[in-house]
Amino acid sequence: MKKRTNTAFWVEKEKRWCIAVQKNGTRKRFYSSTPGRTGQREANAKADAWLDDSIRDGRKKVAALYSEWVEELKFTCGTSYVTQCDKYGEYYILPVCGNIRIDELTEGDLQKAIDMSFKKRCLKKEGRRTSDKPLSRKTLMTIRSTEASFVKWCRKNRYTTLFPELSIPKNARFGEKTILQPNALKTLFDVDTRLWYDKRIFDDYIYAYRFAVSTGVRPGELVGLWYGDIKGNTVNLRRSINVQGEVTTGKNQNAVRSFDMGKEAREAYEAQVAHLKATGVQLNYNTPLFQIPCQRSLVKRWEKYQKFNNIDPMVTLYELRHTFVSIESGVLTDSQLKMLVGHSRNMDTAGTYRHELQGQREDLAAATTAAFRKAQG
Structure with a gap:
């Protein structure tokens, strides 16, 4: 792993952390919009991940790795969380990303899973729409956090260096709830x-x-x-x-x-x-x-x-x-x-x-x- 000698700095005009590193003649910049030292560490981690070229088998398909991740969750997480991750993968994430090699997976692929789910509600071929309304903002946020957790597991296991920054569609709304009046x-x-x-x-x-x-x-x-x-x-x-x-x-x-x-x-x-x-x-x-x-x-x-x-x-x-x-x-x-x-x-x-x-x-x-x-x- 190539070691960096610098650290991320705060760009006040852009309101984000930035770090520039070089590897094999190629220079890249990495960013984080998270405020405070947490954001600085995130930017540094992205740079470190890119500098580290010791990636494992990048030919594995996302669907296979997702299944491995869900199985590992069973050792440390409750059944309800494991079931949720399995369901969100099956309904929303894998229909878009499952057949992609992990070394070819991009931030755009993960974002596409969120954006398509917003309008279609269920991307599984044999799945049924439970409503004609778009998915709620909270459900989309859960899809995003599930994707982030999966990619983090892939990084820890050296399958990828991807650090996706994913967004929720601006016109997504929280689902209607009833309260006691x-x-x-x-x-x-x-x-x-x-x-x-x-x-x-x-x-x-x-x-x-x-x-x-x-x-x-x-x-x-x-x-x-x-x-x-x-x-x-x-x-x-x-x-x-x-x-x-x-x-x-x-x-x-x-x-x-x-x-x-x-x-x-x-x-x-x-x-x-x-x-x-x-x-x-x-x-x-x-x-x-x-x-x-x-x-x-x-x-x-x-x-x-x-x-x-x-x-x-x-x-x-x-x-x-x-x-x-x-x-x-x-x-x-x-x-x-x-x-x-x-x-x-x-x-x-x-x-x-x-x-x-x-x-x-x-x-x-x-x-x-x-x-x-x-x-x-």
């Missing part, structure tokens, strides 16, 4: 019963629903929460139980986190502890706080609660998380929201999870009117 929230915090054979009975999961919408935790985190994970007013999220029933450390490296409860979350927690004691449940450190056997059970019960209490439109458990962000986004900064819900710094938390609550438009109009009156004296 004020009337539905009032029902949730006032009514603790559901119907069972035409009789009103207490819903054992009521405090789980209230805790979820008051904290923004993911459904798997809610199922995996233990009694011992809460000390005083602090919630320590250490695990998540996915839809396959596997115990994981969560969706990403930011999932393991701690936060203090607000009033509504605290009341839901205390009511649940009192309920457990009243029903004779022994409270140990590893006692499941909400006594939920699996996500499927929670989903079915939540659907029944909404149906029997006339919550319309109905929302999913994950949309309770969107409800939390929508309520808090006007109060907390984006960085505070990221910390609470366990998002990375690159995630557009407000843009993805914030939705309109009834009454917000009127409040904004009133604020605008007041501002103009003040300006006019």
